Amino acid sequence: MxxxxxxxxxxxxxxxxxxxxxxxxxxxxxxxxxxxxxxxRIVGKKMTPELARQILELHGSTEMTQQEIAFKLGVNQGRVNEVIKRGKWLSGDQAAPEAVARDKGKARIQGAEVKRPRKAAAKTGATGGAKSPKSGAAKDKAGKSPKSPATAQLAFGDL
Known part of the structure; x- marks a missing residue:
């Protein structure tokens, strides 16, 4: 066409x-x-066990798609998928992984969470650059270091 x-x-x-x-x-x-x-853009409601049960009820009793359920209940479609596929949010436990992740995300958005300090190993790796690699182990048979780019390239006429 x-x-x-x-x-x-x-x-x-x-x-x-x-x-x-x-x-x-x-x-x-x-x-x-x-x-x-x-x-x-839909501003989602806070996921609760009651809302999760409503999602499962709509999913089981109607032929609605996940997107339609999400629009009807005013939640993110990804949350609907999590409830249907993995059974998340069905318990009211505040120590559940999804509740902990939600609370951490909210704290990060509000700026309450303090930034994590860098690991000590990362700092010493940056300052320890004075060491030179061993000449025998670092070079291959051609005498080049393994990090150097290959110089051979094909041109259009080579084929």
């Missing part, structure tokens, strides 16, 4: 200026009617 661009090129090749003018007029009309809407 030909694309619109290919169709336009064929019209140009055959010198069909009237058809090109009609096509351009149709494009301008479409541009005038085009409306750009911002993406729809």
């Amino acid at each position: 030909a694309t619109l661009k290919e169709f336009e090129e064929a019209l140009r090749e055959n010198g069909m200026q009237m058809a090109l003018a009609i096509l351009e007029r149709l494009r301008e009309r479409d541009r005038a009617n085009r409306v750009v809407k911002p993406g729809r």
Whole structure:
């Protein structure tokens, strides 16, 4: 099937200026009617065991998709998937992994969580650059270090 661009090129090749003018007029009309809407962002509710049970009930009793359930209940579609596939959020336990992760995320957003200090091994690795590699072990048979890039390249005429 030909694309619109290919169709336009064929019209140009055959010198069909009237058809090109009609096509351009149709494009301008479409541009005038085009409306750009911002993406729809849904602010999700806090996941609770009751909401998780509602999700499972809707999933089991209706033919609704996960996206439709998410829109109806005002939650993220990923949360609906987690409830259906993995049974998350069904217990009211505040020590459950999903509840702990949620609380950590909220704390990080609010800036309450202190940034973690860097590991000591990472600092010593940065300052320990004065060591030189052993010359016998670091070089291969050609006498090059293993980190040097290969110099052989193919050109178009080589094939």
